[in-house]
Amino acid sequence: MRDFNFCNPVRVHFGQNAIRHLPAELADYGPNVLLIYGGGSIKKNGIYDAVIKIMGEQKKNVFELSGVMANPRTEKVYEGIEMVRENNIDFMLAVGGGSVIDCTKAISAGSRTDKDFWETFFIGRGECQDALPFGTILTIAATGSEMNSGGVITNWEKKIKTSYGHRRLFPKFSILDPIYTYTLPKNQMIYGAVDILSHIMEAYFSYPDDGNVSDDIAEALTKNVIANLNVALKEPTNYHARANLMWASSLALNGIINIGKEQDWMTHQIEHALSAFYDIPHGAGLAVVHPNYLKYVYGNAPKKFVRYAANVWQIPTAGKTEEKIALEGIGRLQQYFREIGAPTTLAEVNIPAEAIGEIAAGTNLLPGSYHPMTREDVKNVLLLCK
Amino acid sequence: MRDFNFCNPVRVHFGQNAIRHLPAELADYGPNVLLIYGGGSIKKNGIYDAVIKIMGEQKKNVFELSGVMANPRTEKVYEGIEMVRENNIDFMLAVGGGSVIDCTKAISAGSRTDKDFWETFFIGRGECQDALPFGTILTIAATGSEMNSGGVITNWEKKIKTSYGHRRLFPKFSILDPIYTYTLPKNQMIYGAVDILSHIMEAYFSYPDDGNVSDDIAEALTKNVIANLNVALKEPTNYHARANLMWASSLALNGIINIGKEQDWMTHQIEHALSAFYDIPHGAGLAVVHPNYLKYVYGNAPKKFVRYAANVWQIPTAGKTEEKIALEGIGRLQQYFREIGAPTTLAEVNIPAEAIGEIAAGTNLLPGSYHPMTREDVKNVLLLCK
Numbered sequence: 001m002r003d004f005n006f007c008n009p010v011r012v013h014f015g016q017n018a019i020r021h022l023p024a025e026l027a028d029y030g031p032n033v034l035l036i037y038g039g040g041s042i043k044k045n046g047i048y049d050a051v052i053k054i055m056g057e058q059k060k061n062v063f064e065l066s067g068v069m070a071n072p073r074t075e076k077v078y079e080g081i082e083m084v085r086e087n088n089i090d091f092m093l094a095v096g097g098g099s100v101i102d103c104t105k106a107i108s109a110g111s112r113t114d115k116d117f118w119e120t121f122f123i124g125r126g127e128c129q130d131a132l133p134f135g136t137i138l139t140i141a142a143t144g145s146e147m148n149s150g151g152v153i154t155n156w157e158k159k160i161k162t163s164y165g166h167r168r169l170f171p172k173f174s175i176l177d178p179i180y181t182y183t184l185p186k187n188q189m190i191y192g193a194v195d196i197l198s199h200i201m202e203a204y205f206s207y208p209d210d211g212n213v214s215d216d217i218a219e220a221l222t223k224n225v226i227a228n229l230n231v232a233l234k235e236p237t238n239y240h241a242r243a244n245l246m247w248a249s250s251l252a253l254n255g256i257i258n259i260g261k262e263q264d265w266m267t268h269q270i271e272h273a274l275s276a277f278y279d280i281p282h283g284a285g286l287a288v289v290h291p292n293y294l295k296y297v298y299g300n301a302p303k304k305f306v307r308y309a310a311n312v313w314q315i316p317t318a319g320k321t322e323e324k325i326a327l328e329g330i331g332r333l334q335q336y337f338r339e340i341g342a343p344t345t346l347a348e349v350n351i352p353a354e355a356i357g358e359i360a361a362g363t364n365l366l367p368g369s370y371h372p373m374t375r376e377d378v379k380n381v382l383l384l385c386k
Numbered sequence: 387m388r389d390f391n392f393c394n395p396v397r398v399h400f401g402q403n404a405i406r407h408l409p410a411e412l413a414d415y416g417p418n419v420l421l422i423y424g425g426g427s428i429k430k431n432g433i434y435d436a437v438i439k440i441m442g443e444q445k446k447n448v449f450e451l452s453g454v455m456a457n458p459r460t461e462k463v464y465e466g467i468e469m470v471r472e473n474n475i476d477f478m479l480a481v482g483g484g485s486v487i488d489c490t491k492a493i494s495a496g497s498r499t500d501k502d503f504w505e506t507f508f509i510g511r512g513e514c515q516d517a518l519p520f521g522t523i524l525t526i527a528a529t530g531s532e533m534n535s536g537g538v539i540t541n542w543e544k545k546i547k548t549s550y551g552h553r554r555l556f557p558k559f560s561i562l563d564p565i566y567t568y569t570l571p572k573n574q575m576i577y578g579a580v581d582i583l584s585h586i587m588e589a590y591f592s593y594p595d596d597g598n599v600s601d602d603i604a605e606a607l608t609k610n611v612i613a614n615l616n617v618a619l620k621e622p623t624n625y626h627a628r629a630n631l632m633w634a635s636s637l638a639l640n641g642i643i644n645i646g647k648e649q650d651w652m653t654h655q656i657e658h659a660l661s662a663f664y665d666i667p668h669g670a671g672l673a674v675v676h677p678n679y680l681k682y683v684y685g686n687a688p689k690k691f692v693r694y695a696a697n698v699w700q701i702p703t704a705g706k707t708e709e710k711i712a713l714e715g716i717g718r719l720q721q722y723f724r725e726i727g728a729p730t731t732l733a734e735v736n737i738p739a740e741a742i743g744e745i746a747a748g749t750n751l752l753p754g755s756y757h758p759m760t761r762e763d764v765k766n767v768l769l770l771c772k
Contacts, residue, residue, distance in 0.1 A: 001400075001401075001405065001626065001630065001634065002401070002631040003400060003401025003402065004398070004400045004401065005397065005398065005399050005407070006398040007395065007396065007397040007398065008394065008395075008399070009393065010393065011390040011391065011392070011393040012390070012393065013391050014387075014389060014391070014392070014645075014646075015387075015388070015389025015390065018389065021391070096413065143452070170447050184479035210626050211610075211613065211614075211626065211630070211633055212630065213607060213610040213630050213637065215604070215607050216606035216607070216609065216610050217603050217607070219606065220602035220605065220606040221599060221602070221603070222601065224597075224599040224602050227597065228597075240387065240596050240597065243387040243646070244387065244597070244598065244599050247387065247645065247646070248599055251599065253644075256637075256642060259400075259633065260400075260633070263580065265623045284509060314692060317631070339662070341724075346725070
């Protein structure tokens with residue numbers, strides 16, 4: 001187990017009608033609230049009305065930043081920063097999924113500095129000295145942004161999608177009501193689950209492999225997500241399945257399973273490049289890349305992949321080589337993505353093979369873990385994804 | 387999954403020489419620090435000297451409250467409250483295990499009110515309006531007190547051992563260095579591991595049993611503790627095993643595996659009565675009571691015990707009744723406690739059968755979960771422990 005520092009101060013209010021905790025949470029802040037949301041689905045399912053009613057009762061002045069898109073872009077962040085300054089915003093409430101919450105985090109950091117948020121934080125990795133407080137109401141189980149301090153923003157002009165995190169950027173609270181996810185389009189539910197599974201794998205498939213309890217929890221979480229996604233696909237209003245998926249979203253990236261682990265995150269970097277060039281859903285890109293990434297790196301840590309195949313997919317191991325078991329496990333993951341209707345090739349998300357060179361060139365290189373990744377390696381992974 | 391509210395703001399610094407984070411943590415507080423510790427083992431293993439050196443460098447005025455006993459008593463809390471008031475203490479540093487940390491929590495709440503801490507909080511369950519900040523340096527993997535907001539104090543005169551918890555009583559930080567546990571006496575390591583396993587079971591063996599991810603994590607954690615205790619018993623200086631046990635101590639009671647669960651805690655209530663009357667180690671009492679408690683209640687939730695037997699102890703289930711599998715699982719747990727050298731009968735901890743009535747009468751009754759517990763039920767459980 002590697003050394004670690006851990007702190008996650010987010011207050012989670014979880015369950016049916018958890019929005020009842022919103023008034024008490026809002027009481028801590030000034031009157032001017034910026035409500036941030038996406039394409040307007042919250043106006044159809046009643047969440048918007050419920051929030052506006054509470055805001056009225058709490059005598060808040062509500063300003064609205066709507067239209068936050070999937071793969072949220074710098075323009076939207078600048079728009080939010082401007083609104084914060086013009087209206088002396090005291091608090092922000094993000095209502096939506098990872099895109100809305102990540103955009104809110106960027107506004108939180110960017111509105112409390114005179115410097116340019118993109119250059120200072122996302123490119124320059126500068127220290128966030130101050131942050132505008134915010135809370136979240138989650139509407140999709142996916143990114144875990146509701147319970148961590150990181151966010152991903154896309155600079156569409158420069159074709160860069162990258163992340164920034166800082167301990168001052170934790171939500172003050174997050175309201176998680178599984179019922180809010182009942183009306184989610186099916187593909188979004190699927191991509192959300194792929195994102196959760198991918199977050200788990202970024203930690204799990206990395207050194208050290210010393211029997212760390214984080215890996216044990218990661219396997220438990222993986223099996224839980226698969227079991228509950230299978231139920232939710234058949235019964236979209238199964239509360240139990242939706243509740244487990246929602247909490248798994250937070251657990252997969254609130255830091256608990258990352259403890260003592262090196263972590264990899266190269267699959268996410270490659271997916272960020274796919275999205276930055278082709279604006280595909282994050283979960284779709286991950287479904288394409290992750291199994292192929294694992295096929296590329298497994299040879300350096302075969303025992304871990306044997307463990308994964310046996311413990312997560314119950315693949316019989318007797319009489320087989322480590323390589324065979326490892327590849328069966330990865331193959332089973334890829335097959336599962338196909339079964340649930342996620343894409344597993346670049347062709348399926350309409351990315352031409354000719355774009356591979358450009359995407360590889362645009363991928364942010366991290367050290368990786370099992371296999372140090374060069375730009376040539378990224379290209380090879382993408383070739384497996386064709 | 388039941389509704390829940392979750393927040394755990396403790397900053398954990400984990401790893402070899404994690405004490406290097408102490409200066410930065412102390413910088414946030416005033417100069418007068420009360421150092422709280424137990425019987426002096428920290429003077430033998432160098433931790434005391436390391437702390438005192440850092441305190442000097444940070445120009446802190448150090449006051450000391452030493453001699454905090456296992457099953458810490460009200461007298462020690464009063465002594466600490468008095469020292470805080472006399473010396474205008476700004477911050478407390480607890481160096482030790484659960485007893486030292488729990489005592490510190492009681493002083494934290496008790497020194498910031500004019501009322502009597504015992505009557506107000508531990509008996510009256512009053513709201514903690516203010517708390518003196520404190521941090522911890524952990525020296526034994528056991529209670530999880532380093533990462534939660536609860537504590538247990540014994541009123542020896544009244545023969546009452548009971549707990550109190552409040553969100554203002556989280557440590558500001560906890561320093562977890564697995565090497566600090568290398569020199570722990572063997573029986574303390576064993577009792578600590580029993581305590582960890584017991585905390586997990588208080589959550590796991592309770593409703594709802596709906597496939598909640600908390601139960602999946604609980605099983606992963608249980609298997610990890612058993613595997614690493616087995617290693618640490620043979621190799622007391624195995625860093626990996628000690629690290630897993632130490633972090634498991636925190637995970638078992640930092641709230642993560644309690645999420646969405648009713649929780650039981652009746653085994654802990656019965657053990658508290660044992661300790662209040664006979665001052666036995668908490669972990670020893672739990673090893674005696676927990677398997678017998680489970681034997682008493684399993685009939686109301688046999689499927690959960692089948693799951694436990696199969697997943698934790700790999701007990702073959704084919705061709706057996708639920709009852710047989712359940713009892714084999716509980717039997718395996720009890721056998722494990724014997725194998726590691728923990729007591730499993732009242733006789734082994736020198737508690738006479740004649741005392742059972744008195745102990746049952748002195749046990750705090752909670753609702754339990756699988757089996758609502760009357761005083762007669764407690765007596766019956768204790769009769770199984772003879």
